[in-house]
Amino acid sequence: GEAEDAPLQQLYRLLLQAFPHCDDSIARFQRFVPHLSLGQWKTLEGPPIAQLEASWEKSSFLVSHVYLIARSGFHDPFRVVYAVPLGKEEVSSASSSSSTSSLDQV
Incomplete structure (x- = not known):
């Protein structure tokens, strides 16, 4: 909630x-x-959502970084563009070839 x-x-x-x-x-x-994608099905024949949700338990977690991700197309995998450490002032590029313009895809 x-x-x-x-x-x-x-x-x-x-x-x-x-x-x-x-x-x-x-x-x-x-x-x-x-949200967090735990799995994907290529067809609608996966387990019913209610069945999956019934086994979920509450959890807590610590976050040290937030990752800005991007992908070229809908079916392409995401890639990390930037890692933003929490509690610090620096933002590091995921690769030396990344540029600020790639954030437009995020």
């Missing part, structure tokens, strides 16, 4: 201040929707 993801919403708002062009989640959903 919203109360459970409040820390992630706060982190997202702070990140938007630093990276205002990374607002696609706000544009599509009017808020950040925390």
Whole structure:
């Protein structure tokens, strides 16, 4: 629920201040929707969502970095463009050939 993801919403708002062009989640959903893809099925014949959700347990985690990711096309894998360490002021490029313009794809 919203109360459970409040820390992630706060982190997202702070990140938007630093990276205002990374607002696609706000544009599509009017808020950040925390998610993690655990698997994908090529057909609709995967296990029912309710069956999968029944086995999920709450978890907590520490975050040391936020990774800005991009992909060339919808079916292409994501790649890390930048690693943003939390609590520090530096932003490191994932590769020396990355450029700021690649953030337009994020």
